[in-house]
Amino acid sequence: MSRHFARITNDDSGAGGDGVSISGIWKTYVTGNESTAVVEDITLRIRRGQFVTLIGPSGCGKSTLLRIVAGLLTPDRGSVSVFGETVSHAAESKHIGFVPQTPALLPWRTVIENVALPLQVNRHGSNERDRRSSDPRELLESFGLGGVMDRRPYELSGGMQQRVAIARAFVFDPMILLMDEPFSALDEFTREAQRRELLELWQSNQKTVLFVTHSVAEAVELSDVIVVMSSQPGRIQAVIPVDLPRPRGNVVENSDAFHTVEVEVRSELRRIWGSPE
Amino acid sequence: MTSNSGSDPRGVPGTIRKSRWQALGMEMWVPPLVGFGLIVLGWQLYAVHNPYVIPTVPQIIDQLRTHPGLYWHDMLVTLQEAVVGASCGMAAAFLLAVLMSHVRVLERALMPLAVVLNVTPIIAIAPGLVIAFGFGFTPKYIIAGVIVFFPFLINSLVGLRSPNPEVLDVFTTLHASWWEVLWRLELPSSLPYLFAAARICLPLSLIGAVVAEFSAAGQTTGLGSLIETSANQADLKAVYASVAVLALLGISLTFVIIMLQRRLLNWHESDWARSQ
Numbered sequence: 263m264s265r266h267f268a269r270i271t272n273d274d275s276g277a278g279g280d281g282v283s284i285s286g287i288w289k290t291y292v293t294g295n296e297s298t299a300v301v302e303d304i305t306l307r308i309r310r311g312q313f314v315t316l317i318g319p320s321g322c323g324k325s326t327l328l329r330i331v332a333g334l335l336t337p338d339r340g341s342v343s344v345f346g347e348t349v350s351h352a353a354e355s356k357h358i359g360f361v362p363q364t365p366a367l368l369p370w371r372t373v374i375e376n377v378a379l380p381l382q383v384n385r386h387g388s389n390e391r392d393r394r395s396s397d398p399r400e401l402l403e404s405f406g407l408g409g410v411m412d413r414r415p416y417e418l419s420g421g422m423q424q425r426v427a428i429a430r431a432f433v434f435d436p437m438i439l440l441m442d443e444p445f446s447a448l449d450e451f452t453r454e455a456q457r458r459e460l461l462e463l464w465q466s467n468q469k470t471v472l473f474v475t476h477s478v479a480e481a482v483e484l485s486d487v488i489v490v491m492s493s494q495p496g497r498i499q500a501v502i503p504v505d506l507p508r509p510r511g512n513v514v515e516n517s518d519a520f521h522t523v524e525v526e527v528r529s530e531l532r533r534i535w536g537s538p539e
Numbered sequence: 540m541t542s543n544s545g546s547d548p549r550g551v552p553g554t555i556r557k558s559r560w561q562a563l564g565m566e567m568w569v570p571p572l573v574g575f576g577l578i579v580l581g582w583q584l585y586a587v588h589n590p591y592v593i594p595t596v597p598q599i600i601d602q603l604r605t606h607p608g609l610y611w612h613d614m615l616v617t618l619q620e621a622v623v624g625a626s627c628g629m630a631a632a633f634l635l636a637v638l639m640s641h642v643r644v645l646e647r648a649l650m651p652l653a654v655v656l657n658v659t660p661i662i663a664i665a666p667g668l669v670i671a672f673g674f675g676f677t678p679k680y681i682i683a684g685v686i687v688f689f690p691f692l693i694n695s696l697v698g699l700r701s702p703n704p705e706v707l708d709v710f711t712t713l714h715a716s717w718w719e720v721l722w723r724l725e726l727p728s729s730l731p732y733l734f735a736a737a738r739i740c741l742p743l744s745l746i747g748a749v750v751a752e753f754s755a756a757g758q759t760t761g762l763g764s765l766i767e768t769s770a771n772q773a774d775l776k777a778v779y780a781s782v783a784v785l786a787l788l789g790i791s792l793t794f795v796i797i798m799l800q801r802r803l804l805n806w807h808e809s810d811w812a813r814s815q
Contacts, residue, residue, distance in 0.1 A: 329708075332708070332711075332712050333711070333712060334708055334711055334712065353711075353712055353713070353714040354714045356713060356714065358712045359712070360708060360709055360712040362705035362708055362709065363705065364703070364705055366703055366705035366706040366708070366709055367706075368706065368723075368724070368727070369806050369807070370727050370806040370807075371806075379709075379713075379723070380713050382723070383710065383713050383714075383715040383716075383719045383723065384713050384714045384715050384716065384719065387713075387714055414806055416806075430709075434713075440712075
């Protein structure tokens with residue numbers, strides 16, 4: 263498989279329906295008399311099965327961009343196509359899996375009921391032939407959550423709750439997973455474990471992922487491509503491919519190649535700090 | 540009181556072992572019972588020395604024992620007025636809150652009217668309602684409904700807006716319909732608020748029913764009418780017997796709400812302390 267060598271390209275050539283293309287996105291927030299450009303002229307293409315990370319200082323609009331792709335915000339200019347569909351069509355046919363910063367589980371539902379939620383709402387959105395919706399029970403077993411299926415969320419640790427939230431995004435087999443700093447509320451050890459698990463899952467599911475983070479190590483460990491964003495206004499500073507072998511274990515993480523990418527990302531981030539803007 | 544906790548084999552390290560006093564729930568029952576007993580005692584002492592101001596406790600009990608049918612019947616009438624009125628009022632308030640939370644313009648248009656309804660003393664509108672709707676049940680239902688409307692409306696609105704925005708994001712990306720959001724997210728999230736409101740509203744509706752009966756003693760003879768006629772005849776025993784029945788009624792309604800709450804809200808934070 264040649265996924266490691268896949269690159270983000272900014273042109274729209276090739277199969278238009280395959281992957282996510284973000285073209286010329288602008289977004290401005292207006293508060294009172296002031297308007298702040300959050301995202302300016304973002305163009306990006308994500309191939310099917312790619313793991314793409316958005317990284318940048320806080321306020322660089324990475325979450326805004328993610329929310330635009332999720333259909334939670336509408337851009338002022340530009341368009342997003344998710345596997346050939348508009349964002350609202352993609353949401354209608356349940357092609358978008360969203361994992362927010364906090365687990366955002368329903369406290370009155372048990373773990374398995376929480377995971378089953380996406381199968382219960384917008385039922386006609388799942389009526390597609392080649393859909394591989396999972397059985398929540400089997401999915402939870404494979405997530406290592408088989409033993410807590412009938413517990414309520416508050417009985418679980420933060421890391422486990424986040425795993426339930428990820429399972430909830432996997433259960434209905436969306437075409438793209440959008441993850442907004444899903445591990446940022448966890449402690450370092452749990453974070454590490456969660457990254458490993460996510461990598462394993464991604465390895466076996468081949469999902470297309472757009473992942474927002476502010477951790478360089480996390481970005482390098484997970485991604486095929488790292489998109490570095492500058493802040494105020496949020497622009498693409500650099501697109502850095504990560505040509506590291508997969509699966510990535512300790513060996514890869516301690517390799518020189520890994521550190522080279524890490525240094526590259528860090529120096530791009532430093533250039534943002536250095537710039538007068 | 541000696542503690543037997545040492546012999547409890549189920550003692551788990553780290554948890555505080557319960558003494559027999561706690562195990563029997565005495566911690567919960569004894570203090571209020573002692574408080575209540577003291578008040579009854581004080582009442583009795585005062586009543587013995589002032590027989591024309593308040594009746595003695597045995598007199599009140601005797602009154603209830605000799606006319607059980609009368610009090611039972613009147614209690615049912617008042618209960619019906621309060622519960623039917625409150626249910627309609629709470630249902631209307633919740634539906635309006637659903638509309639208001641989805642259509643902001645409606646909130647701006649109707650909230651001032653709701654406030655006016657709330658600040659108008661309920662006693663003032665009772666006679667007018669009796670003239671408009673007669674001496675039957677209707678004006679009682681309306682008054683009991685009106686009195687609970689505002690507190691329930693406000694609590695419903697707060698409750699419907701309580702879901703975590705990130706959960707709402709998940710529903711939005713799934714393209715859930717407004718009905719699915721209401722049924723699977725907003726309604727369950729607002730239940731703690733609705734129960735808190737119901738605990739205020741049901742006793743309030745009793746006030747409404749009694750006030751309505753004061754101004755329209757007639758065909759419906761509830762406890763309010765009974766108090767009114769008994770007071771006119773200076774029958775203190777009957778007045779206070781009715782008051783006692785009303786108090787019991789209020790306690791029972793609150794108890795029913797608490798039981799329902801425990802059943803339906805065992806997932807909620809307010810319930811965790813109890814389970815631990």
